[in-house]
Amino acid sequence: MTKRVVVIGGGIAGLTTLHRIQQQSPETETILLEASPRLGGKILTTTFLGKPIDEAADAFISRVPWALELCEKLGLDSFLISPATTGAYVLVDGELRKLPEGLVLGVPTKLLPLLRSRIVSPFAVLRAALDRIRPDDWPGDDESVGGLIRRRMGDQIADRLVDPLIGSINAGDTDHLDVALAAPQLETASRRHRSLTAGLKEQTKFSAENSRPLFLSFENGMGHLIQVLVNALGDADIRTDTRVTNIENNGRYLNIVTGDATIESDVVVLATPAHQAADLLSSCSSASSRLSSIEHASVALVTMGFRRSEVRHPLDASGVLVPRTEGLLTTAISWGSSKWPHWVDDEHVVLRVSAGRAGDTRALALDDDDLVEALLTEIAQILRIEGNLIEWRVSRWIDAFPQYAPGHDRLVSAIERDLRIEMPGVFLTGAAYRGLGIPACVRQGGECADAALDYLKAK
Ligand SMILES: Cc1cc2nc3c(=O)[nH]c(=O)nc-3n(C[C@H](O)[C@H](O)[C@H](O)COP(=O)(O)OP(=O)(O)OC[C@H]3O[C@@H](n4cnc5c(N)ncnc54)[C@H](O)[C@@H]3O)c2cc1C
Structure with missing residues (x-):
């Protein structure tokens, strides 16, 4: 009997899930349901003063491989472009100061350029320098980005460099963001070395071998990726303007309720933001309340x-x-x-x-x-x-x-456990769970497709 997978949500995570299932198991019947009239979710390119501009995500990073690998699979490598300028300013007491060289996610690895930048006080530079000699003071798991930086580098580095940078990528407050999820690079460096600076310097040596620019986009904007991905899905059954309102377990199948129909499926992949997933899973109260707790x-x-x-x-x-x-x-x-x-x-x-x-x-x-x-x-x-x-x-x-609060990873594992018990066949993917950048969403889409296919094989 043909097995069916329904993917809910047509952002990058949902589309990547569908693409991977098509590739790995063309015999599986797939349907994608998207509430809005367009695909792409938080990837949206529109025309402004005659140019294709991105209204949300405008690039992806090349330091991790998943988005790049997808581009290669889709034949998009030759359309990739990188920023014409690098470097940035930070506003300090109403004045623009250029970010110094040697920053990794806002963390200074070179002290002289930091001192010359006048972004932080000379005392704050000294405080940052202490990282090199202070003993290991790791407080254990569940540290926040701000916690790590304040303990190793001091408050000014946290407030004037790291929070503006990592905070703006996440629209978050780095004192409340889990360092392992929001800035894994910093977490790895601090776990491998007593000194955060030493750990980051070692990583930079390694990443210097990667000649790709750090940020990549497309001449026609990030929407180009969605367009080509959707084209690659061929005649897949994709239904836009179709909002799912509920998912129920009828014992044999999962019932997916939309405005005017109920679709039965063996597997449901929820590729929506967490609060929408919480609404759709109201019949699974523990998963639903945990999902709603993600801010x-x-x-x-x-x-x-x-x-x-x-x-x-x-x-x-x-x-x-x-x-x-x-x-x-x-x-x-x-x-x-x-x-x-x-x-x-x-x-x-x-x-x-x-x-x-x-x-x-x-x-x-x-x-x-x-x-x-x-x-x-x-x-x-x-x-x-x-x-x-x-x-x-x-x-x-x-x-x-x-907002990935400290302990977010355990929360997601608990939600997945709830679903395995009460709603077997329901899988979660997308920005709310294990990485919100486009590469992480692509990775999660692929992993979710594989998990869904394994489940179908065992069913
Ligand atoms: C302003 C902004 C700038 C960003 N900049 C960058 C950047 O430069 N680089 C980067 O890597 N990342 C960036 N991000 C993050 C990244 O774009 C997103 O995390 C990622 O695109 C999310 O993809 P997703 O598929 O998980 O979710 P989404 O894109 O949110 O897709 C979810 C889809 O589910 C649909 N949906 C919801 N409920 C239902 C329902 N009940 N029934 C059917 N469909 C439903 C929604 O309509 C939506 O299309 C940015 C994000 C924002 C908001």
Whole structure:
């Protein structure tokens, strides 16, 4: 008998799951159900001032292999591009300071450039230097990113460098993010060496052998990956505008309830954000309540276009990070038209301004006009902008960033255990669980497909 797998959610994790199942087991019947009218989830490229700009994810990292491997499989290697500029600024006491060389995820591995940058005080540089001689003071599992950095490097490095960088990738507060999940590179370095600096230096030596640029994207924006992935799925049964409202275990099959139909399936892959998975699994109360306990942060990105002649700052880097301690609504400004060759034109400057993060919902409470005005006031001063906005777009990403609290990994394992007992055949994948970047979602999609196929074989 043909076995059926239904994938719920058409973001990168759901699409990758479907792709892998098709490849590994073409005889398995598959259906993908997506609530919205489009596929891609948090990968969305639209046109702005005639250019393809990304309204959410604009790149993926090459340091881990999974997204790159997918691109290779899809024949996309030759379309990959890297940022035209590297380097960035951080705002300190209202002034832009260039990030020094030798940072790894915001952690300084070189002291002189750090001192010269004037991002932290000379005392804070000395405090960071102590990492090299202090005894091992690892407090045990479940440490936060902030916990690690404050203990090894001191508060200013945590507040002015690491939190702005790792916090902006996760829209999170690094004092509450699990270091093993939010910054595995830092965790590995600190576990292998007494000194975090020594551990990171060793890693950098190794990664220098990888000649690829760290960030990669596509000339037509990240949406290109979704387009090609969907094309590769051929005539797969993909139903957009189809919101699933419930999943029930009828003993023999799993019933997937949508607005107008119930679909029976042997396996269900839930590739939605965790809070939506919690709603769909209300009949499995322990998994559902654990899923609801995963907190999410919301962000708003405002893409802004200006006349080039009216922006006084040379925009000679990829952008600015804004530490929480500055008290602004703006959390980061990506200088899109400096960073991405495909956003460049002679007449315009395109900036992408981020606002909102865990513990700071001020920006989200504003309507679009007030938000744009407030952010414009802040960035006009920072970048010495003298003209008016000529085009803008607000993209709101509500509850989009899962917050991996310390112990998150155990929580996910407990949810999976609940499902094996009460809802066998239901699998979870995607950003909420074991890595939120695109490569981690691709990896999880592949692993979930393999687990689902193993389950089907054993059924
Ligand atoms: C603003 C922003 C910027 C980012 N920048 C980067 C970056 O530069 N690089 C990077 O690597 N990562 C970045 N990320 C993270 C990354 O984009 C996401 O973590 C990843 O795309 C999530 O993929 P996913 O498939 O897990 O979930 P999603 O993309 O959220 O897909 C889930 C899908 O499930 C659907 N769905 C939900 N409920 C239902 C239902 N009941 N029935 C049917 N369908 C349903 C949704 O409509 C959605 O399409 C960014 C994220 C955001 C929000």
